[in-house]
Amino acid sequence: MTSTITAPLVPTAPRALPGIGHALQLLCNPLPFTTSLNELGPVVRVLVPGPDVYLVTAPDLLHRILVTETRDYAKGRITEGIGSQFGPSVVMDMSFEGLTHFESHRRHRRAVQPGFNPHRIAAQTQAAHLAVQEQLARWRPGQTLRIDKELARLAYQINARAFCGNGPTTQSVADALAGLVAQTTPGLLWRVSLPQWAHLSHVPGTGAFNRALTRLRTAIHATIDIRRRDTQDSPDVLSHLLQATYADTGERLDDHQIVSETLFYLFAAVHGIGDAMPYAFHQLALNPQVEQRVHEEIDAVLDGRPVQAEDLPRLDYTRRVLQEVLRLHPPVWVFARRTLVPVQLGSAHLPAGAEIVISPYGLHRNPQVHQDPLRFDPDRWLPERAKSLAPCTYLALGAGPRKCIGDNLAMTNMLTLLATIASRWRLRTVPTRRVRPITRIFLSPGPLPMICEPRSVA
Template sequence: MPVLPSSPPLQLAPNFPSRYPLQLLRRYRRERLTMIEEARAMGDVVRLRLTRGRTLTLVFAPEDVEHVLVTHASNYDKKTPGYERLRDLLGQGLLTSEGDLWRRQRRIVQPLFKRRQVADFGPTMTDTARALAADWELAADSGQPLDVAQAMNHLALEVVGKALFSADLRGESDDLGRALHTALQWFMSLLTIPIPGYVHWPTPLNRRGRRAVRWLDQTVHGLIEARREGEQPDPPDLLARLMQATDEAGQPMPDKLLRDEALTMLLAGHETTANALGWTFLLLAQHPDVAAQLEQEVDAALGGRAAEVADLERLPYTWQVLQEGMRLYPPAWVIARRSLGEDQLGGFRIPPRSNVILCQYAIQRHPALWPDPTRFDPSRFAPGWEQSQHRYAYFPFGGGQRLCLGETFARQEAVITLATLVQRYRLELVPGQQIVLEPSVTLRPRDGIRVLVRRRG
């Protein structure tokens, strides 16, 4: 009986070119986005060897993203270096937990983010946007520039502080923002320092990072303790709802997990929305034709008042503008997973325990998926756009079972804020500044976005 020839074994994906891996690591620390786009030009799957023991498998095809997040999600977990470090900050919140704990927590938390529940926080979002619009009168009068990225961070912290804790964080937003920023800088630095045990060294960076995490811990624990000893807010905020919720056995969430979920919501609930708004304001300042079309919709829908939840259906172009902003500058710019068993992506072998990186930033700017990919064009997201695009050509909120629970909250807050501010003001970029992208946990402008505030009309 003849022996049939067997199929040749699958090969590993091609390596990003470099003679010395440490050179790649140094460059990756400085030029992550440039390197990722260079890798995308090499093919759909590329290996990036940063150190002898650390190789990233970069993925650029929507079909492979779906494979990892949906169809073969059971073969991938979050035990990557990035998530291991993030657990040092966030503990076992929904963003970082796994397995049975994640499923238990998601069953408790998911109902809090249904559309009807999120609508309860609409008045908070409207009031906060209205207050910021009033504050900008001073900038419009004085002609002094302001940092719109910082302004959006403060606004988003105020919103999440009120929604989560019923707390007015206006006086603390600078301290809170600095502590979060310091903790995240520490987190990103640790990812690119390939020295075992470096996290425990008494360096200035490690000391600052630990101080920031301790401060955040004390702040969140203090808010939880104050809630246990005081009256419950009416209507209940997210913390009250978390404390009232029980699992299938009727057990409430332990204090440690309450802290982890609260800190996760504090980070995810302000960092992503703030950056989405900041980048969108940058794009509108660079594209006055889009800004003019947006102003027409806002004027017709609102007639001079601040936006509310009931206005969302009358502001479809406003959401398109934000979607296009998140396509070009996705707040979550990559998603990391680790393969459990051997797999294949793009026709290449993926060994067990591979660090697989799904590159939103590069996929959402891929010329094969998006014509004229760097052009700011909100019409790409006109009704029905999903029918002409792969589901994972655009995934700023992730996908699969781990789809971001806060998507409805973020959309509601972003549309209300953008419409309320655009109705009263146009922003002009301060000439001569260089906008530098900083790919940290989220994609942020490293030095801010300085603008001049002009009253419309």
């Protein structure tokens, strides 16, 4: 542990252990630990093996880091550990000759962003609905399902279609994606924690992780080959990437770049449906008045027919439910930035190279930021109430120029899934079973059995 701070005014998190600092608390009890640091101040020093890190808890400072002064920051250790395995993509710090970090990111993002055009996203609603319908055909009244597994399977199917289209290789992509996600913890977690060791091959989990990566890359390459032989336009993201160019030179993305982009999009997108949506149905079961309002809205808007893209803007309350789910249970519970120049954040003077940690989970549960933060209250997102919130008080999908590029696609897919399932089924909790969140790279609910009850809609 080494200190990189030049001012003694920043509090240090309590109960550090000799030699390892707070590493044990971060490993064994990360959610209560990071949330408890809200009380210590806007910037808190956390001791870990290697350079110390600084947790930023104040929305005004987060707004500077993520929005107004974003040029002074690069992605941090977490992204480096993941990106070194998947290859360069918009989530990484791209590098183009003669351009800064920020300029390189902006150049690349402008090339790939049209793949997430609202019209393309809307055109995928039917494919997402059909994937859900196929899964629901196997549900039976009174059946106890591991809803976390059911929604993970849906996440693989929906995102394979969203990013690679619905064709001969779709199932191969979905199966390969499932295999990669299964290797996330044994093969990727330690790479995120210790990116300087990420190139080593003789580490437990490495072989299976690399094989899973290769399998998904192969499936994406096969999709590219088929797509190039088919001139028909498709709304999936890969179709755009094959045509994407850099505005300043007209240069196209090469296949290596396209595969890296698609690979990371698939991996990241899975966790919206796979990790957040189980919490959505759990919260509906715990809050029957909320569930009733969701059902009433869905019944009124859909009137018994399948959900369509034009229905989604009318599902106002249902969308607020999803916002509240993501506030309390953000899959990306922590991320990082690294200073490129000396910066001052409040009383903290940090040199270039300082590692900054941001916890959406802790921020969203901070009573100084959100009133009654542990209460599940979708109406806190009503426009007249939400307007009182300062910028960067809600970071479920990031903020600023590096905000999640697929945020609208993720919300569209989650809203389509929730409307499709809730129009036909309600899910009940299993007595005596508690949700025990699993905190690794992403926040997931862990095993979550629920009981299927068919709805009788008048």
